[in-house]
Amino acid sequence: MKRSEKAVKYLHSVLASYKLYLLFLPGALILILFNYVPMFGSVLAFKDFIPKYGIFRSPWIEPFFKNFNNLFKDEYFWRATKNTLVISGLRMIFVFPAPIVLALLFNELKLKWFKRSSQTILYFPHFLSWIIVAGIVKQLFLEDGLVNSWIILLGGKGVDFLTSSNSFLVMLIIIEIWKGVGFGSIIYLAAIAGIDIVQYEAAKLDGARRLRVMWHITLPGIRSAISIQLILSLSGILNGGFDQIFNLYSIPVYDVADIIDTYVYRIGISEGRVSLATALGLFKSVIALILVLVANKLSKKIGGVGLW
Amino acid sequence: MVKKKLNRLKPADYVIMLVIVILVALIVIPFMNILAISFSGNAAVLHNKNMLFPKDFTGKAYLALFRSLGVWRGFGISVFITLATTALHLVITLAMGYVLSRRILPFKKALTIFTLLTMIFSGGLVPTYKVISQYGLLDTLSVLIFPGCVSAYSVLLMKNFILEIPDSVEEAATLDGANHIRMLVNVIAPMSVPVLCTLAVFCSVGKWNDWTSAFMYINERTELYPLQNIVRDIAVQFDSASLKDFDFSDSTYAFQMATIVFVSLPIALVYPFLQKYFEKGIYLGSEK
Numbered sequence: 001m002k003r004s005e006k007a008v009k010y011l012h013s014v015l016a017s018y019k020l021y022l023l024f025l026p027g028a029l030i031l032i033l034f035n036y037v038p039m040f041g042s043v044l045a046f047k048d049f050i051p052k053y054g055i056f057r058s059p060w061i062e063p064f065f066k067n068f069n070n071l072f073k074d075e076y077f078w079r080a081t082k083n084t085l086v087i088s089g090l091r092m093i094f095v096f097p098a099p100i101v102l103a104l105l106f107n108e109l110k111l112k113w114f115k116r117s118s119q120t121i122l123y124f125p126h127f128l129s130w131i132i133v134a135g136i137v138k139q140l141f142l143e144d145g146l147v148n149s150w151i152i153l154l155g156g157k158g159v160d161f162l163t164s165s166n167s168f169l170v171m172l173i174i175i176e177i178w179k180g181v182g183f184g185s186i187i188y189l190a191a192i193a194g195i196d197i198v199q200y201e202a203a204k205l206d207g208a209r210r211l212r213v214m215w216h217i218t219l220p221g222i223r224s225a226i227s228i229q230l231i232l233s234l235s236g237i238l239n240g241g242f243d244q245i246f247n248l249y250s251i252p253v254y255d256v257a258d259i260i261d262t263y264v265y266r267i268g269i270s271e272g273r274v275s276l277a278t279a280l281g282l283f284k285s286v287i288a289l290i291l292v293l294v295a296n297k298l299s300k301k302i303g304g305v306g307l308w
Numbered sequence: 309m310v311k312k313k314l315n316r317l318k319p320a321d322y323v324i325m326l327v328i329v330i331l332v333a334l335i336v337i338p339f340m341n342i343l344a345i346s347f348s349g350n351a352a353v354l355h356n357k358n359m360l361f362p363k364d365f366t367g368k369a370y371l372a373l374f375r376s377l378g379v380w381r382g383f384g385i386s387v388f389i390t391l392a393t394t395a396l397h398l399v400i401t402l403a404m405g406y407v408l409s410r411r412i413l414p415f416k417k418a419l420t421i422f423t424l425l426t427m428i429f430s431g432g433l434v435p436t437y438k439v440i441s442q443y444g445l446l447d448t449l450s451v452l453i454f455p456g457c458v459s460a461y462s463v464l465l466m467k468n469f470i471l472e473i474p475d476s477v478e479e480a481a482t483l484d485g486a487n488h489i490r491m492l493v494n495v496i497a498p499m500s501v502p503v504l505c506t507l508a509v510f511c512s513v514g515k516w517n518d519w520t521s522a523f524m525y526i527n528e529r530t531e532l533y534p535l536q537n538i539v540r541d542i543a544v545q546f547d548s549a550s551l552k553d554f555d556f557s558d559s560t561y562a563f564q565m566a567t568i569v570f571v572s573l574p575i576a577l578v579y580p581f582l583q584k585y586f587e588k589g590i591y592l593g594s595e596k
Contacts, residue, residue: 014414019488024407024419027400027458031426034455038431038439055438102331108324110317118328120583121335127575129517131536135543135568136338139345139561142357146341149358178334186590210320243520247544261433268434269524281432289428 042285044278067279077280080263083256088237090173096233098177099184100226104214106185107192122182133179134247138162141171168253176244187229188222195221227299235292238284260284346370346565353561369562373570381531382538383570389452389534390515396457397511398504404458405466406492427460433524440525447529452521456514462507469503470496506589509582513575539571 041055045068048061061067071077102122109115125133140146141161148158161167199217208216219226240259249257260280268277340360345353349364373379407413408420431439436455445451473496481495497504519536526532533541543564 010414013412017410017413020407020410020413023403023488023492027404027463028419028422030400030454030458031423031460033443034436034440034458035426035430038436039429041431041435041439044435044438054442055435105324105327108321109328110321111325114325114328118332120580121332122328123583123586124576124579125335127513127517127579128572129519129536131517131519131540131544132568132572135539135564136342138544139357139565140338140341144356144358146338146358146360149356181331182335183586186587190587190591247540264433269437274434274438277434278432281434285429285432292428 042278042282044275045282047275049274061275067275068283070276071279071283074276076258076263079255080258080260084238084240084259084261086256087169087172087240087259090169091176092233094173095176095180096230098181100188100219100222102181103185103188103192103222104218106189107218108210119182123186124182125179126183128179130243130247133175134244137171137175137248162248163250163252165253165256168249168257172241172244172248172257175248176241188225191222191225192218227302231292231295231299234295235288237291238288342565342568346562346569348559348562350559350562353559357561369559369566372563373566378538379535379567379570382533382535385449385452385532386516386535389449390512392453393457393515394508394511396453397459397462398508400458401462401466401507402492402497402500402504404463405470406488406496408463408467409470423460423463425460437524446525447527447532449532451525452518452532452534455521456518459511462511465507466500466503469500473499502588506585509585510589516575535571539567542567 044055044058046060046064047055047058049055049058053059106115106119109118141148143158147161152158159167161171195218199221200213203213203217238260240261242259242261242265245257245259246262246265249262264277264280264284267273268281337360341358344359344362345357346369347362347365347367348359349366350368352359352363404423408416408423410416413419430436440446440451440455477495477499478491481491486495517536519534519540522532522534522537523540526537
């Protein structure tokens with residue numbers, strides 16, 4: 001076919017598909033307005049924002065990296081970064097394995113009714129908002145709340161759970177496990193269901209006991225699910241959990257609880273230091289992107305599975 | 309059918325069940341506490357807040373709750389934006405998923421990348437706020453509905469699901485003279501009910517629990533606050549300035565707990581029926 005004929009044919013098919021493009025339009029419009037335009041709004045990181053001129057007419061800042069300079073000189077930035085990494089690290093160590101362990105436990109349950117009903121109850125907290133959970137937590141851990149009265153009953157002293165830096169991080173981890181371990185186990189249970197029964201029967205014939213079976217068959221069998229969850233967790237390492245922390249933290253615990261996202265919120269929205277906050281947000285996004293790419297590559301190399 | 313031989317329970321099984329029972333208790337007990345406080349008399353609650361069953365049973369806190377106009381307004385707003393967002397989400401996701409699943413479509417790859425890119429990149433807190441502010445959407449109901457109603461992940465799920473529909477079904481419809489709209493409405497949509505239900509569940513729950521949108525974008529017109537934000541003011545932040553509309557009657561704490569119960573109720577009531585949908589959602593998501 002001649003080039004021009006091909007072009008005309010192509011144009012024809014484009015025009016014939018106009019209905020499809022029309023169907024796609026509303027969603028695309030929303031994505032453009034609320035996802036892509038803000039992406040371009042990130043240029044604020046390189047500007048000296050003047051409210052009167054809005055985002056796109058504000059002048060560029062001299063030199064263009066000045067906002068980032070100010071950022072790296074800011075002590076609270078370093079504190080926020082440290083806190084975010086510490087919390088994410090704790091999350092990796094304690095929160096990440098919990099659903100896996102729970103899935104393994106669920107898998108061992110023999111009584112169907114017990115399994116079903118306990119699963120239903122354990123999945124529930126995931127569907128509650130952090131507002132509800134924060135409200136519950138605040139009540140439980142009041143001076144004269146449930147937990148402290150048990151502690152006193154057992155002969156201890158009342159503890160200041162949420163307002164002391166020492167215990168805040170522990171609380172954070174415990175609460176996060178409480179809320180998410182049930183629902184998080186679903187994906188691993190699904191993976192376990194996919195393991196070939198033959199392997200289990202072979203192991204049984206070889207006389208393997210429960211723990212051995214778990215270690216040598218079940219865990220390796222869900223290796224790809226674990227890898228994928230790990231990648232997703234790694235890519236979220238700079239997040240730290242805004243919803244949870246924002247509702248539970250207070251000024252006394254800022255030194256351990258102020259994460260990048262809460263800091264961005266305070267300086268960007270509360271204090272209006274827009275350029276600085278955007279610079280931090282941009283910085284975070286770029287690092288997060290690099291982390292995802294690296295984690296994905298690593299996962300492919302080690303486990304053979306990746307996100308794409 | 310041969311009956312399966314009942315496996316004898318070994319000691320290890322009991323230990324595992326014990327662990328699970330402890331976990332279940334850790335979930336149930338806090339709720340018992342909250343419920344108990346909400347139904348307890350003022351003096352008892354002021355004394356301490358560790359009851360698992362109501363002390364001096366009274367429904368006063370709930371009476372005060374039901375008399376609060378603010379709470380009902382928040383409830384109405386939450387219901388409205390949840391339904392509106394979910395409806396919008398389903399329609400748009402269906403449309404976009406259908407388009408991306410077509411075999412022949414010029415620029416399909418570009419459209420797909422356009423959609424998926426939003427899963428990886430985002431503008432960030434401050435640029436999004438500034439952009440929305442410049443659109444003039446601050447302090448409007450729309451800002452609680454439109455910004456989050458399209459999800460690339462949902463579109464992906466939808467597209468994959470539609471791709472699984474046998475070609476013969478679509479061919480038969482085309483032979484009957486169906487154009488795209490007819491195909492979508494009369495053929496694809498009914499077949500996609502399982503996916504749509506799963507998407508509806510996650511979208512509704514997400515929207516019902518969403519407090520950050522109103523928190524950031526509604527500054528002046530606090531009458532637009534969804535229920536979550538009102539509960540937040542009452543039970544989490546306890547900011548006395550915004551609470552002047554509320555008559556706590558006697559016990560503040562019981563009222564706070566009653567609010568928490570109230571906002572959890574819709575989810576708790578609908579939840580048991582949803583289990584199969586969100587479990588299916590996980591399966592679908594992991595298949596991709």
